[in-house]
Every structure is written in C-alpha cells, then in structure tokens.
Amino acid sequence: MKNILIATLATTTLLMSASLKDEARNAGLLPIPNNKAELMKLIDNPRNPITDAKAELGKKLYFDPRLSKSGLISCNFCHNLGEGGDDGVEAAVGHKWTANPNHVNSPTVYNAVFNDIQFWDGRAKDLEEQAQGPMLAHPEMAATSEHVEKVVKSMPEYEAEFKAAYGKDVKITFALIADTIGLYERILVTPSAYDDFLNGDKNALNAKEKEGLKTFIDAGCVTCHTGYGLGGAMNMFNITGTYKHMDVGGFKGDKNGMVRVPTLRNITQTAPYFHNGKIWSLSEAIKEMGKIQLGANLSDKDVASIEVFLKALEGRKPEVIYPMLPASTEKTPRPDMN
Amino acid sequence: MKNILIATLATTTLLMSASLKDEARNAGLLPIPNNKAELMKLIDNPRNPITDAKAELGKKLYFDPRLSKSGLISCNFCHNLGEGGDDGVEAAVGHKWTANPNHVNSPTVYNAVFNDIQFWDGRAKDLEEQAQGPMLAHPEMAATSEHVEKVVKSMPEYEAEFKAAYGKDVKITFALIADTIGLYERILVTPSAYDDFLNGDKNALNAKEKEGLKTFIDAGCVTCHTGYGLGGAMNMFNITGTYKHMDVGGFKGDKNGMVRVPTLRNITQTAPYFHNGKIWSLSEAIKEMGKIQLGANLSDKDVASIEVFLKALEGRKPEVIYPMLPASTEKTPRPDMN
Incomplete structure (x- = not known):
C-alpha cells in the first residue's frame, strides 16, 4: 500500500512537472540551450x-x-x-x-x-x-x-x-x-536550475520552486518577463506604469515613454531594482510590479512563491580568470583626473 | 678550432654565470625560493x-x-x-x-x-x-x-x-x-627569470640580462634595492635625496624624513615611479636615482643595461580566478556616495 502510494505520488509529480514545463514553454519562456552548438x-x-x-x-x-x-x-x-x-x-x-x-x-x-x-x-x-x-x-x-x-x-x-x-x-x-x-x-550567459528544468531535467527544480514558476506564469509576470532572458524586450513596459503611476525621476524612457523589460536572471544578486534603482527588497519589487504593471495586489503567499522561483534563476557563472593586462608604455596616454 | 672556441666561450659563460650568482648573493640579493615549503x-x-x-x-x-x-x-x-x-x-x-x-x-x-x-x-x-x-x-x-x-x-x-x-x-x-x-x-609573490637564475638555472638570464645584473650591482643600486624584494627596507632612503635634492611635494616621509625603498619586482609594469609618481619613464627613473641616491651620472649604456635587467624581474603572477561575491542582503548597509 505504501509503495503504491509512493508510486502514485511519483507519477503525479512527473505528470505535473511535464505539464509545467510545457506550460512554461507555451507561455514563451525559453531555456538557455545545454547544447553548446545550439x-x-x-x-x-x-x-x-x-x-x-x-x-x-x-x-x-x-x-x-x-x-x-x-x-x-x-x-x-x-x-x-x-x-x-x-x-x-x-x-x-x-x-x-x-x-x-x-x-x-x-x-x-x-x-x-x-x-x-x-x-x-x-x-x-x-x-x-x-x-x-x-x-x-x-x-x-x-x-x-x-x-x-x-x-x-x-x-x-x-x-x-x-x-x-x-x-x-x-x-x-x-x-x-x-x-x-x-x-x-x-559569452557571459549563466544557465540555472530553471534552465535545466526547461531542458528536461524534472528534478532540477524542487516542489516550492515549481510552485513559484506556476505562480509566476499565472500571475501574468510572464507577459513581459519572457523569452531567453525573462525580459529584454522593448515596447512592453510603460515607464510610468500601466496600472499605477511610478515615480521615474528625470528619466523619460524612449520616445514613447517606454523602458526595456529587465532580465530576471540573477535578480537575487542585482539589487537595487528598477531602472531607477529605488527598490532594494526583492519581495517589495515583486509586489510593486504587480500593482504597477498588472493592476494586481499579489498576496504575500504569491509574492513569496515568486521569490522562491526567482532564486532558482541564479545562474552558473562562467569562470573568469582575471586578466593580466599589458604594461603601459611611454606612448600610453597619461591618466587625466579632470 | 671553431669547436674549441665555442667550448671555451661556453665554459667562460658558465664560470661567469656561477660567479655572478655568487656576487649577487654576496651583495644581499635573495631569490624567491622555488621550493614551496621554503x-x-x-x-x-x-x-x-x-x-x-x-x-x-x-x-x-x-x-x-x-x-x-x-x-x-x-x-x-x-x-x-x-x-x-x-x-x-x-x-x-x-x-x-x-x-x-x-x-x-x-x-x-x-x-x-x-x-x-x-x-x-x-x-x-x-x-x-x-x-x-x-x-x-x-x-x-x-x-x-x-x-x-x-x-x-x-x-x-x-x-x-x-x-x-x-x-x-x-x-x-x-x-x-x-x-x-x-x-x-x-601569497601574491611573483618569481621571475631572475629568481630562477639565483636559484641555480644558469640559462634563466641571457647575456644582456646578466650584464645588466652586474651593472646593477657595480653601480651600487643594490645598496638599497636588496633582499628578497630588491627593496622594502626603511631607513635607507632619504626622501629629499642623498646627493641631489628631490622635490617631494607635501609628503614628509617618516619622522626622520625617510621613505621605504620600493621593490623593483615588476617595475616595468608599475609606472609612474617614485613615492610621488612623478617619473613615467623607467630609464629616466634609473638616471634620477643614480644622481639623487648615488651621486653618480650613470652613462646611457649603464642605464640601458640596468633597464634590461629590471625587465627580467617581471614575475609569473599567481593565476587569479575572479571571485563571485556573496549577494547583498536586506541587512547589508546601503552604499553612500557622500
């Protein structure tokens, strides 16, 4: 009985994972290919x-x-x-x-x-x-x-x-x-557990992260945060907000008052947030975006769930061997502090 | 005949190298050990x-x-x-x-x-x-x-x-x-061809570099630029010059008006020179030091020869894998530009 239950649970998880992956792909989310040539x-x-x-x-x-x-x-x-x-x-x-x-x-x-x-x-x-x-x-x-x-x-x-x-x-x-x-x-691309999941590794995301991805899709974040970068497109993001006015300081965006949608990859490592860097807390940023761009008051539970998913976007950085630079010569222009 | 000549030359070089190494060691020059424990x-x-x-x-x-x-x-x-x-x-x-x-x-x-x-x-x-x-x-x-x-x-x-x-x-x-x-x-030490030579590899320096080392010793540079760092000691280097007054700006050195002797390792990569950074050319720096600290007008030939030797102090840098830093948290103090 216990074994059957486990088997059933495993199958359900498998099915859920499979369909979540398809759902993500259908919503326009694309993984960094794990094939080098691709x-x-x-x-x-x-x-x-x-x-x-x-x-x-x-x-x-x-x-x-x-x-x-x-x-x-x-x-x-x-x-x-x-x-x-x-x-x-x-x-x-x-x-x-x-x-x-x-x-x-x-x-x-x-x-x-x-x-x-x-x-x-x-x-x-x-x-x-x-x-x-x-x-x-x-x-x-x-x-x-x-x-x-x-x-x-x-x-x-x-x-x-x-x-x-x-x-x-x-x-x-x-x-x-x-x-x-x-x-x-x-070449500075950073594949993450999220990519592994979309590339077919069902166990790359844990249950909470999968739930977060689902919330992310269902709440509508994916409307703008889509594609390979979960962001990166123009003409989607009205700088002053779609549903709530956003304080944008002196910056006016492009000629239509738009700013590019920022990528969400490594977002846990890139505070402060927004084009004006005014929000330091990721959960606050999620909440604000809900209000400004989706006209939604996201519940604390949904915000926390999305945050768990965003954490899974922390990518594997390419190893950087710090470059030893060529020595200046007498022909090299001198530094000018003014 | 030709073969004998070559053999004789080789022996002479060998002898000269051996004695140059001893001469350098006797003058207080010390190599970075090539034995890790040491x-x-x-x-x-x-x-x-x-x-x-x-x-x-x-x-x-x-x-x-x-x-x-x-x-x-x-x-x-x-x-x-x-x-x-x-x-x-x-x-x-x-x-x-x-x-x-x-x-x-x-x-x-x-x-x-x-x-x-x-x-x-x-x-x-x-x-x-x-x-x-x-x-x-x-x-x-x-x-x-x-x-x-x-x-x-x-x-x-x-x-x-x-x-x-x-x-x-x-x-x-x-x-x-x-x-x-x-x-x-x-751990940021940079062994060079010079160290290899002092550690016993007779061919680590070429003839011009050996000549440069000899000039460096004979001219008296080694009086201050000695030890493992070819420099690094206090109480040797009067900031205003021993033989010629040096413009030192507002800096007064230590309580006795002394500055530390700078290392000459990697000197070809660290222009501008002197504690005040006022000299950009290495040959000019060598000439000036001759005047200021040795009371000597070094010939162009000697300056060039010393410069060749200094180039051999360019060291092998440890490989530095650029560190991926921990992400800031909401507890991390915010940057303050003022």
Whole structure:
C-alpha cells in the first residue's frame, strides 16, 4: 500500500512537472540551450563570429581601466562580474564621481546578449553598439574614441593580440575595440536550475520552486518577463506604469515613454531594482510590479512563491580568470583626473 | 678550432654565470625560493597561518567594493592585480574622487610581503596592519570599522566562509577581516627569470640580462634595492635625496624624513615611479636615482643595461580566478556616495 502510494505520488509529480514545463514553454519562456552548438548559434554575432582569441582579448579590454580618461574606470567597474554583473548601487557613478544624470541603474551584463536591444531606453541595437556608449559618456569613462585607440595601440601586446584575433592586416579602431568587448559580453550567459528544468531535467527544480514558476506564469509576470532572458524586450513596459503611476525621476524612457523589460536572471544578486534603482527588497519589487504593471495586489503567499522561483534563476557563472593586462608604455596616454 | 672556441666561450659563460650568482648573493640579493615549503616559511604569518580557506576568503574581501562607504572601491581598485598590482596613476584617487592628500603613489601589492614594513613612511608593521588603513582612510575607501563588519556579517555566505576558515566560534571583527585580506596578499609573490637564475638555472638570464645584473650591482643600486624584494627596507632612503635634492611635494616621509625603498619586482609594469609618481619613464627613473641616491651620472649604456635587467624581474603572477561575491542582503548597509 505504501509503495503504491509512493508510486502514485511519483507519477503525479512527473505528470505535473511535464505539464509545467510545457506550460512554461507555451507561455514563451525559453531555456538557455545545454547544447553548446545550439547556444553558440543563439549568442553569436554573424558580423564578427566568436573565437577564443577574440574573447580573451575582449576580456582584457573589458577589465582595462586605462580605456577611461582617468585610467581608473573599466567596464567591470559598473558591470562587476563578481557582483552579479552590475555595481549594486542605485545609479552609476563614474568619472569625477559623477552620478548618472538620468539616475538610471546599471543593468547586469550577464545574459545581456538575450536583450532585444541595449540600454534602458533601447537606444543601442546590440552589445557591440552598447559598448561604445559608456567609454565616451562623460559621467562614465569620459574618454574619446581617439583616446581609446591610442591606449590600445600604445601597447605591443594588445597589437599582437588584435593581429592574432583578426589577422595581421587588422586596423585597430574604436569600433573594433567596442566590437571585441561586446563579443566578450556575448559569452557571459549563466544557465540555472530553471534552465535545466526547461531542458528536461524534472528534478532540477524542487516542489516550492515549481510552485513559484506556476505562480509566476499565472500571475501574468510572464507577459513581459519572457523569452531567453525573462525580459529584454522593448515596447512592453510603460515607464510610468500601466496600472499605477511610478515615480521615474528625470528619466523619460524612449520616445514613447517606454523602458526595456529587465532580465530576471540573477535578480537575487542585482539589487537595487528598477531602472531607477529605488527598490532594494526583492519581495517589495515583486509586489510593486504587480500593482504597477498588472493592476494586481499579489498576496504575500504569491509574492513569496515568486521569490522562491526567482532564486532558482541564479545562474552558473562562467569562470573568469582575471586578466593580466599589458604594461603601459611611454606612448600610453597619461591618466587625466579632470 | 671553431669547436674549441665555442667550448671555451661556453665554459667562460658558465664560470661567469656561477660567479655572478655568487656576487649577487654576496651583495644581499635573495631569490624567491622555488621550493614551496621554503617559500611558505618565508611568507607565512605565525600569528595566523595561511590556509586555502582563508586565502580564498581573503581574495573575496580583497575584491569586494562593498567594504567601502560607496560600495564602489575595493582594495583591487588601487592595487589592481591585472595592472602589476597598482593603479598606474601618479597618486591614488578614492572616495568622492579625492586625490591622496600626500600625493603618494600606490605601491604594488605583489611581493609586498617582502617589505620589512608597509606604507611609504613605514607606519604599518605588516600587511595585516596595512590592510586596515585604506578601508578607513577618507580619501580611499572611507569606511568605518563598524561598516566593514556590518557588510561582512550581513551575508550568510561570508559568515559560513569565516566559520570554515577560522572555526565555528569565530568572531568576525574588523581586525580579522583585515587580517584575512593581509593573508591573501601574502601569497601574491611573483618569481621571475631572475629568481630562477639565483636559484641555480644558469640559462634563466641571457647575456644582456646578466650584464645588466652586474651593472646593477657595480653601480651600487643594490645598496638599497636588496633582499628578497630588491627593496622594502626603511631607513635607507632619504626622501629629499642623498646627493641631489628631490622635490617631494607635501609628503614628509617618516619622522626622520625617510621613505621605504620600493621593490623593483615588476617595475616595468608599475609606472609612474617614485613615492610621488612623478617619473613615467623607467630609464629616466634609473638616471634620477643614480644622481639623487648615488651621486653618480650613470652613462646611457649603464642605464640601458640596468633597464634590461629590471625587465627580467617581471614575475609569473599567481593565476587569479575572479571571485563571485556573496549577494547583498536586506541587512547589508546601503552604499553612500557622500
């Protein structure tokens, strides 16, 4: 009798899991492929295909503070790979301790490849285009394209690596430097227990997490937080709120007053939340989104259940061997703090 | 005949190498041991012996910007392990973009364990004591000891790691946090071709490098740049110069007007030079030191020869796997930019 009961329970769980997976897939949720070739097809850039040599070079550039005017601020300063891919502050602070003038929160670089477009207002079409922005923005790295090119070209090691990556006739331009950084960012994807579940491993999520996924779907979160990134699309998320007015500060979103839906991957590691970084508690963020975007007063139970699911989106980060950067030479532009 | 000549030359080189090694050792130059047990004996701290668990935890703390008031400045910000262990700027810039008030240059953390004392004015006896300074200094990380303790204790992952490293009854104090950072810094040693040569590998240095080492010894550089670190001692280096007045800005050195002799290891990767970071060219730095401290006008040939030798001090850096930091919790003190 006991054995039959266990067998029945097991079958029920199996069926429930199977159907939950289908339900998630039908709701538009997509897992990071566990097949490498399939993943590469998804994240690669046909214009500049990923190779190990380019990625290794891109990593160095990503971590190199000398690309900034001061010599102190690298891409990793605001998109810290050790901190869930962002900086953990409300709004970015950059050159001369200048706060982001729109008071917008630095989005995580992890899984940013799954965003349809880049920046909160979607003004860059891909990671390569995005990577140019912060280098030139005065409140961020405050450099000029000439500065960035000069820095890179001043070091024979960088020159050699560009040749190894792109061929001996390569022309090292600001655009190619940004392309190489963007290329590195493409490989920063973090598959999680959630992906394993959607890829067919029925036991990858526990009962509570499955329940949370169900709540997430049923409550309607999945309307915007969908696709590979559980977010990443434009034209879905009215910045001032659909059902409740949201205080957006000085930021206006795109020309239609929209902001990009943020990814929920690694969300437990990327407080504070929202484009303005004003909410520090994840449960509060869930509750607020219910009110603002769904017109729903989510119960504490539902909020807690969704939070358990979101925790299962914590991904396995690629191992990053900290790059030893080429030494500056006498040709390297000197840091300028002003 | 030709063969005899080659054999004779080889023997001469061999003899010269053997005696050069002895000469270097007699002049007080000491290699980083290539025997692990011997190295550990040299770098360990009997008060808090090095273990893998402590070093791994120390690495996380070293890279964690949340120990600072702003949440943006880690130890690695000024002592960047990818940039030869320093920041590549004249004088450190920290919290609120404040320049170091004494305009002193950030010393490299690599091989700092070989310094007799820490800081340019030698005010800290070891790395553990040194590590406390920048966390509390307002122009650097601008934290308080309470802030640092609160940050660490707010994350269960850190608590668990402290327990794993120091036992379940561990009391996480500011001093222990600094001790753990200092412990991590102890293992940041970088053996080089020069060490291989002093350890007996006659071919580790080429003829030009051997010539450079000989010039380095004969010119008298070795008087101050000696020991394991080729530098690191106090009470040798009069800040205003022994033979020529040196412009030292506002910095006064220790109570006797002395500054610590900097290490020459990885010197090709740590421009700008001197305690005030005022010299960017290595050959110029060598020439200046000749004038200031030796009262010698080194010839261009000697300067070039010494520079070749210094290049052979570029060390093999320990591989650093970039740490994935524990996620902040709602108890973690919020970043404060002011």
